[in-house]
Amino acid sequence: MTVRAFSAPGKALLVGGYLVLDPQYESYVVALSSRMHSIVEFTKSDQLKVKVISSQFNNDTWEYTLSENKLGNLIPSEVNGLKNPFVEKTILNVLNFFNKEKNIAKYDITIRIFSDPGFHSEEETTTIDNGSKKFNFHKKSITKVPKTGLGSSACLVTVLTSALVSVFLKDSFNVKDEKNLLLIHNLAQVAHCQAQGKVGSGFDVGAATFGSILYQRFSAELINSLPSNDDEKGNYIEALVKLVQNTDWKFTHDRIHLPKGLRLIMGDVNTGSETTKLVAKVKSWYNENMPESLKTYQEINQGNCDFITSLSELNKISEKDGIISEGYKSILKEIDNGEIKNEILVKIIKAVLQIRSNFRRISKKGSVDIEPAVQTELLDNVIKQKGVLTAMIPGAGGYDAISIIATEDCKIKESNDPVFKDVTFLDLKQEDFGLLEENASDYKNLVSNI
Ligand SMILES: Nc1ncnc2c1ncn2[C@@H]1O[C@H](COP(=O)(O)OP(=O)(O)OP(=O)(O)O)[C@@H](O)[C@H]1O
Numbered sequence: 340m341t342v343r344a345f346s347a348p349g350k351a352l353l354v355g356g357y358l359v360l361d362p363q364y365e366s367y368v369v370a371l372s373s374r375m376h377s378i379v380e381f382t383k384s385d386q387l388k389v390k391v392i393s394s395q396f397n398n399d400t401w402e403y404t405l406s407e408n409k410l411g412n413l414i415p416s417e418v419n420g421l422k423n424p425f426v427e428k429t430i431l432n433v434l435n436f437f438n439k440e441k442n443i444a445k446y447d448i449t450i451r452i453f454s455d456p457g458f459h460s461e462e463e464t465t466t467i468d469n470g471s472k473k474f475n476f477h478k479k480s481i482t483k484v485p486k487t488g489l490g491s492s493a494c495l496v497t498v499l500t501s502a503l504v505s506v507f508l509k510d511s512f513n514v515k516d517e518k519n520l521l522l523i524h525n526l527a528q529v530a531h532c533q534a535q536g537k538v539g540s541g542f543d544v545g546a547a548t549f550g551s552i553l554y555q556r557f558s559a560e561l562i563n564s565l566p567s568n569d570d571e572k573g574n575y576i577e578a579l580v581k582l583v584q585n586t587d588w589k590f591t592h593d594r595i596h597l598p599k600g601l602r603l604i605m606g607d608v609n610t611g612s613e614t615t616k617l618v619a620k621v622k623s624w625y626n627e628n629m630p631e632s633l634k635t636y637q638e639i640n641q642g643n644c645d646f647i648t649s650l651s652e653l654n655k656i657s658e659k660d661g662i663i664s665e666g667y668k669s670i671l672k673e674i675d676n677g678e679i680k681n682e683i684l685v686k687i688i689k690a691v692l693q694i695r696s697n698f699r700r701i702s703k704k705g706s707v708d709i710e711p712a713v714q715t716e717l718l719d720n721v722i723k724q725k726g727v728l729t730a731m732i733p734g735a736g737g738y739d740a741i742s743i744i745a746t747e748d749c750k751i752k753e754s755n756d757p758v759f760k761d762v763t764f765l766d767l768k769q770e771d772f773g774l775l776e777e778n779a780s781d782y783k784n785l786v787s788n789i
Pocket residue numbers: 393423424425452453454481482486487488489490491492493495614
């Protein structure tokens with residue numbers, strides 16, 4: 340039996356929060372070394388069945404059979420009535436895509452999901468380390484375990500999509516092939532958007548697929564205009580195939596990475612915020628406060644663009660001749676000494692302060708906790724530390740997490756300063772790569788027959 344395994348990284352949206360919901364604005368998305376994994380095996384069968392097992396979460400299992408509706412579209416139903424919208428919409432979209440000729444091959448498919456420790460709270464867990472991979476096992480089901488906000492649902496959808504696509508494309512499926520990657524991305528965006536209730540920009544699926552990227556979203560209309568899968572009038576399969584295979588989504592996903600000598604530190608703040616509620620509040624503040632709200636967005640965008648271009652300039656200096664020059668080393672030393680004078684570094688610091696002060700204005704005027712006072716105090720303490728270049732609240736902000744750009748020598752993670760007592764520094768780093776094919780034997784003892 341062929342067993343294949345895939346993994347996709349979590350994300351942190353360093354700049355571009357809220358604005359990225361509009362295709363005109365650029366965002367800077369860092370992929371993280373915390374990854375979600377899928378291991379897939381299948382056998383020929385007389386009925387199409389998909390079982391998804393998430394053994395780390397109290398052995399959560401969702402088992403779907405598929406029936407055809409009047410139009411010949413496949414409808415998944417979970418045999419025990421259990422719900423996982425992300426799993427269900429992924430199965431629905433990938434299987435209907437491969438049912439375009441209405442003669443999909445029938446397989447009994449089993450997919451095991453594993454997620455790296457960074458995605459969830461480590462409280463009350465047991466760790467299993469098989470020598471190649473290390474995973475935490477929780478006593479509770481997935482919906483009961485606190486998450487850290489690294490985009491677990493986007494990673495789940497991306498690795499599940501890859502696992503299912505690999506069953507139908509077999510040897511011709513290669514995650515190093517840009518065309519295959521685009522297919523995974525488009526299918527995963529459709530499934531994630533439907534499962535999530537159409538609120539996101541898709542930057543998380545973008546990072547799960549392509550890694551660290553400059554991201555500008557596709558038009559929301561692309562997915563919103565799909566007919567319903569059980570609509571008698573619209574042809575879902577035809578529209579889906581046209582959308583994922585034959586449509587230019589006109590989105591940006593240019594690969595990026597932090598300049599040499601700088602690293603990303605993520606701090607989990609452990610209280611959590613609901614992105615959908617924050618987005619709804621910001622949207623209503625924006626619409627009710629034109630044209631001032633547009634001016635605020637333009638100021639934030641200026642900060643975002645300054646941040647992005649300055650990092651790119653720093654990259655150019657750091658990579659000259661492929662070696663780290665003495666000049667670049669002395670620039671990094673300024674951060675370690677806490678005496679920053681280099682104009683590119685100063686521009687990065689100013690850009691983030693400009694973004695933060697505008698988000699604080701929105702927080703106050705729109706009564707929405709994007710950068711609440713406790714986070715302001717925390718960030719202000721963080722940026723005073725030696726070795727820290729800048730720090731921000733990633734993504735939608737709120738009480739979830741902080742992101743820090745620091746030098747390799749920065750000691751903030753080891754600090755005993757009581758101002759960091761509520762912060763759990765996550766064991767992860769920035770990652771260039773998105774979706775990867777893994778070696779299935781690395782999951783031995785975690786998956787019974789490997
Ligand atoms: N390991 C997993 N196994 C099965 N389902 C999972 C797993 N991880 C995430 N999910 C699904 O994703 C849902 C969580 O998605 P949600 O969008 O709320 O969080 P997130 O993507 O981690 O966070 P954020 O969007 O704030 O970055 C879970 O309720 C579950 O349906």
